Amino acid sequence: MADPAGRGLRPVRAQAEDFDPAAEIDALAAEPGTGGIASFIGVVRSDPARPLRAMTLEHYPAMTERALRGIAEAAERRFAVRARIVHRYGRLLPGERIVLAAAGAPHRQAAFSAAAFLMDWLKTSAPFWKHEEYLDGTSGWVAARSEDDAAALRWNAAIR
Amino acid sequence: MLYFAWLRERVGQAEEEVDLPLTEATLADLIRVLAARHPALDDALAVPGLVRAAVNQDFAHVETVLADGDEVALFPPVTGG
Numbered sequence: 001m002a003d004p005a006g007r008g009l010r011p012v013r014a015q016a017e018d019f020d021p022a023a024e025i026d027a028l029a030a031e032p033g034t035g036g037i038a039s040f041i042g043v044v045r046s047d048p049a050r051p052l053r054a055m056t057l058e059h060y061p062a063m064t065e066r067a068l069r070g071i072a073e074a075a076e077r078r079f080a081v082r083a084r085i086v087h088r089y090g091r092l093l094p095g096e097r098i099v100l101a102a103a104g105a106p107h108r109q110a111a112f113s114a115a116a117f118l119m120d121w122l123k124t125s126a127p128f129w130k131h132e133e134y135l136d137g138t139s140g141w142v143a144a145r146s147e148d149d150a151a152a153l154r155w156n157a158a159i160r
Numbered sequence: 161m162l163y164f165a166w167l168r169e170r171v172g173q174a175e176e177e178v179d180l181p182l183t184e185a186t187l188a189d190l191i192r193v194l195a196a197r198h199p200a201l202d203d204a205l206a207v208p209g210l211v212r213a214a215v216n217q218d219f220a221h222v223e224t225v226l227a228d229g230d231e232v233a234l235f236p237p238v239t240g241g
Binding site: 057142144 | 165217233236237238240
């Protein structure tokens with residue numbers, strides 16, 4: 001049952017260090033009225049056709065947590081859930097966790113929908129930029145994907 | 161001014177102060193001044209959608225009117241998550 005360690009962590013935060021997914025889930029489980037939790041964890045992907053050495057996430061410190069809170073609050077209003085977002089920055093290796101988005105709700109549908117909403121808006125509205133270094137010695141900034149804009153827009157509303 | 165990602169690399173610095181010679185200057189006015197000051201940004205700033213902006217830590221449109229002391233950031237479309 002709920003590990004009290006998760007309760008002391010702010011529900012929305014940007015940090016360089018890794019996070020413990022179980023502690024985040026347990027913190028949602030401890031919220032009154034929670035009946036289920038849906039979560040998404042993003043990790044650094046290395047394409048076997050072009051192996052990655054590392055990925056560095058740059059962000060806009062003065063803006064980041066405010067933007068993340070805006071996204072979490074929009075999900076909480078829209079789906080009547082409790083939302084948690086933890087997003088890392090700095091240099092990460094393939095397989096390392098980048099982000100956790102999770103929602104706790106009385107019933108599953110709101111939790112699933114809210115977790116998808118959180119990720120769609122994180123992709124388009126949180127001030128992070130990914131820089132990739134490949135094993136072949138090349139490197140470059142990841143380009144934004146138009147599919148991500150379309151995914152966020154399917155929710156058919158600005159988040160604030 | 162703050163610059164992030166490849167804009168920071170092209171400008172060669174993460175931040176700088178800019179004085180605008182106008183009252184009621186908009187973000188579009190500022191971008192024209194920056195394009196003249198930083199030839200390395202000129203082509204990027206001319207392409208719609210290639211560069212995004214925030215004023216005082218909120219995403220902003222080019223019609224946004226600027227005030228003295230505003231923190232303006234320029235960056236590529238975000239790629240977090």
